[in-house]
Amino acid sequence: MNPYLPVAIFLAVALAAALLFTVLPGLLAQRKPNPLKLEAYECGVEPTSSVSGRFPVRFYLIAMLFVIFDVEAASFYPWAVELHALKLFGLLEMVVFIVVLGIGYAYVWKRGGLAWK
Amino acid sequence: MTLPFTHVDWAAVAPLEVLAATGLLVLLFDLVWRPFAPRGLSLSVAFLGTILTAALIAQQYGTNVAAFNGGYIVGNFSVLFGEVVLLGTLGALALMGRGGSDRESAGTIALLLWSACGALLLAAAATTMTIFLGIELLSLALYCLCGLANRKSAREAALKYLLLSSTASAVLLFGMALLFGASGSVSLAALASPAMVTNPLFWMGSGFFLVGIAFKLSLVPFHAWAPDVYQGAPLPIAAFMTVVTKAATIAIFARFAYAALPAGASQMLLLPVWAIAGISMIVGNVGMLAQHDLKRLLGYSGIAQVGYILAALAGTTRLGLRYAFFYLVVYAVMNLGAFAVAAVLSSGDDEEGTQIQSYRGLGARRPLLAAAMTFFLLALAGLPPTAGFLGKILILAVAAGTGYLWLAALLLVGTAISLYAYAKIILAMYRPDHRVHAADIPRGAPLPWVSLALCLVATVALTFYPLLPSGLLPLVK
Amino acid sequence: MANPEHVMGVVGSYPLLIALWLLPLAGAVLCWAFGPQLKRAAGWLATAVAFAAFALTVASWGSGTQSLNGALGADQPLVRWMPGFHLGLLLDPLSLLWACIITGVGALIHLYSIGYMEGDSAFARFFAYMNFFLFAMLTLVLSDNFVGLLIGWGLVGLASYFLIGFWFYKPSAVAAARKAFVINVAGDVGIMFAIFLIVQKTGSIGFGNAFAAADTYGPTLLLAICISLFIGAAAKSAQVPLHTWLPDAMEGPTPVSALIHAATMVTAGVYLIARCAPLWSHDGNAQLLVGTIGGVTALTGAVLGMVQWDIKRILAYSTMSQIGYMIMGVGVGAYEAGVAHFFTHAFFKAQLFLGSGLIIHALANEQDVRRMGGLRKRLPFAFIAMLVGVLAICGIPGLSGSFSKDAVIQGALNHGHPWLYAVGIVTAGMTAYYMFRMLFVTFFGRYRGEIDPSELGIRHPEFAGTAAHADTGGHDSHHAPAWLMNLPVAILIVPSIFAGWLLYGGADSPWHRFFDPQFGVAAPANVPISELTTTLVTLAFVAVGILVAYLRYGTAAARESAVERLRRESVGMWPILANAFYFDVALDALFVKTSEMLGRLVSRVLDPHVVDGTVREAAIAAQGSGALVRSLQTGFVRAYAVFLAVGIACFAAFYAFHGVH
């Protein structure tokens, strides 16, 4: 038996159900709109602005810096696994790697990239 | 287990290390000495580092090292293309020294140098992995560089470049994945096996790979970003991009076309590239006709010029590669020259005054500059007394000699169209205009002047290339 | 290079030749650089340069006509660039003749211009351009290789562009300059392509190598080369259908029309074909094609010349027609005759243009012959000058035009083209008609400058000069001394009358002896009609032409009713003639309209905002397609991404297809 068969069945059922519930109301329901019906539901208020709030730019900046350093740190794992084979040479290389990262970090810090104000 | 890499490998990439370290140094100096550092310190360090790198690369001429498991192949090919990349970098650095504030310059210069590192890597890259690394290093730095000027158009250029170029990078990467799947190796050389001819993964992978390359080369229909980005980007960056990006990508393409294709497949496999190269010659030159901004016009011109260079490669002959390289050098020099004139004339603030309208009456006010600009434009158009003409003749000869007569014909048609566009600027310069006085025009910083003069000398000198006694130039047949 | 060096002339050192070539360039640079300081002296400087160049040409006569071991003329190598790419100067009888006319007639026109351009704000710039033109034209005719010729070819186009658009504040002048430039560039491409083919075949750009290999090309390649060369020649020499720029080029100052658009530059096509005679002589099809186009041009020019009202346009169409004769001559193989017609035409057409310049100058820029009339008494010298020119161009026996024109017509027959022979004779009659029509309308009858333009049927009076000058009669008091302008015209009268006698004497004529080493002896075929008969028949047609012109415009009755007649003719002109056979409309529709339409279509689909005024700054073909590319460049990132996707799809389809196979 094909190992995908359950997946396929599940997908088919899901699709059919979704389609059914999307299409049926359009076919069955009667539509008699009036202004009152079209208002926001019950105690709701007319939105005056976009729903999603805006984060300050700083937030994005810090998030970006985090992403960069975090992902670079991922390079440590394979290095750590093979460190016993790489010996001193490998250690030195990682030192260089960290120094380069460190200079970048220092530059960002000194230029005020991390200040929250 | 032995060490994966030895000191031989590290020695091979010494120029790259020096260039990257120069970038770091520039940042460090800026960080530590900012209040005391003399003006232009960052620039001087960058110049020294770049020249040192160029010297190191020149030393590698004649050697042959395959470093990093064949990922980085040092040879005459990488040396020559590397020197063109550094030439473009020096040119762009020279244009940066046109006054204005030093404030942002350290970061900009560091990014520029790292971008050049990527290009250098590309010149020697021989596995898909190093190619990807090089292209991304080159591009990522450029996204930032494009957006660094404080005006709307620069930011817009950065965004457009980012979105489109990342998409193209992803396509390129997917192509690389398929190629890896086809050969089981990241090495380009592994693709040259005859078994590949019947492998669908290889064909699809090559297709996506070439799309990515064609995008970086701004060939039609992957060209749309180029004029917008060149117009929006700051002058030195636009100059850098037209020369360095093209040189590095041509290197990759040449390596792929010459060394990575199984015998028998290469003609059919590369046919779409030659086709779009031919289309680019026409579209690029036609696009120039209705432009009002010099940088934008040179962007369109670049689209066509890449088409010319590819026409030389079309037969994948050694002679073609040599002529393509010659034309690349000529293009680099004349293009940098044109940008240098623009930089001398630009006011140094964020609005760079590259509107063609602002060149009106230049002939009367600044005859030297106007003459230099005329010369560079004539060279770009490929008119007879210049090196541009020689380059085109050689390309024509090799294209026709290898049977790509239709590319040669398209080249001629494109050249004819471009004459009108270049003539428009030249005429604008020599048309009297009484609205602007000589005093209103900036004198220009010394560095762009130097760069301009050097480009002028080089463009003239390259014309005499065939006079060299070495017999480098057996004209085809 | 394996090929032996085929050099046309006797290789040696000829300092005079180099001086002759570079002198005008020096003059141009001086006038351009020191224009503000030189002021009026710029004109004298440039004129002196032109005369000195003429003297140098005459002094080089001996080296130009020498012959040694089959080499003819003088060859001065300049640059040995790379194998097969040797640039140098060549002075042989053909280029000697052209150089004489360029510098000689050029010098006289320079002298004339000092008077004509008096008071123009850009006096020095004008003379810089004129000297530059001399340099460019000399480059064209003195080069011993195709690339030098192409450089000269491009430079004369550029000089012409500058000079047509010299009064760049006139929109019509700018438009005319652009048109000339675009058409000429199209021609340049033809020549470029021919050079490309020749270099492919012979590996050399030298004339000598190209011609020595003439019989190795094979018929297809040879025809391709000849056609490509002829496209260039046709564009430069205003041959149908690439002639539309020439009448418009009359927007430039009159001395420019005389020098560039009558005497020298427009005959570059004749030079090219005469220069490439060895190629043409090998290809009968090319001869037929070029001869036919020449004949058609001669006829078309004459027909259109009959219905013009602007005096310079009459002369422009007559120039086109006469060049048609020349092209017909050199095309069919009658090189000596074709070149001879260039020689005589240079004199009498320059004289006609300069004469018309006298009138235009005296009438404060009036060019419409309908607003002239009766000028015989007011401008007696101009009348004499124009009369001699008209008689010469009509081919009245004894004057220069008759010798060369009859030689061309007879040559067409000798080389086996009776139809062209007939066309030549008919055109001669029409030439007589339109030239005498101009003469009668301009110089006889009453002066019509004071009459309201609408009564004369002039629809757009603003194009026909301003009305203000009519009150003063057009005489300005501050003109330069009259002799400055009259002297060159007077000098030109002499060769206009006598130059043709050089052809007298058949095989013993000085002309034949001069050109025999160049073109070799064309064995006269078994010709059914003798030269004398040809002359008489032509003369009969000419007489009819003159008679018709006289009856329509010259009789006492016609002079009386001139106003009424001119109005009727202007209003009732056939549209096909008024629109010059719709050549312009057709070219416009073919290139400008289609590309504009495409541009609009594409931009409407992709971006409705893009069609704005900036796109349409100039409606010429090139700009139209430029706008097409512009309109694709909408600025939307997503639109660019769509290009990207389409490209990826095409690539993927291609590689998927080939991957599966």
Place this chain on the structure above:
Amino acid sequence: MATSFAGVPIFDYEALASVLFFIGLAGAIARRNPLVMLMSIELMFNAANLAFIVFARAWLNNAGQIFAFLVITVAAAEAAIALAIVVVVFRSAPQVNVDDVRVLHG
């Protein structure tokens, strides 16, 4: 070259990677929000990563895994730069829509 692992043929992994890639490509072209476009591009990168890892397994060649690692780090750098540029471009705009960015055209 192995033809399957974990009971699933290699071809199916390839197909999945291709589908992911084209979904990403469609997103990069069709969406107006630059952030969503960037996410689509990341999807394309990761499709390639999947292909690399599958092929590495199939060919028993670690280079593919190393490549995937490299791509992850590069993609992170790219994302950071992209976010910075998006923030700078749309700092003063009411909403983030790439169609609003067209000073440069023609």
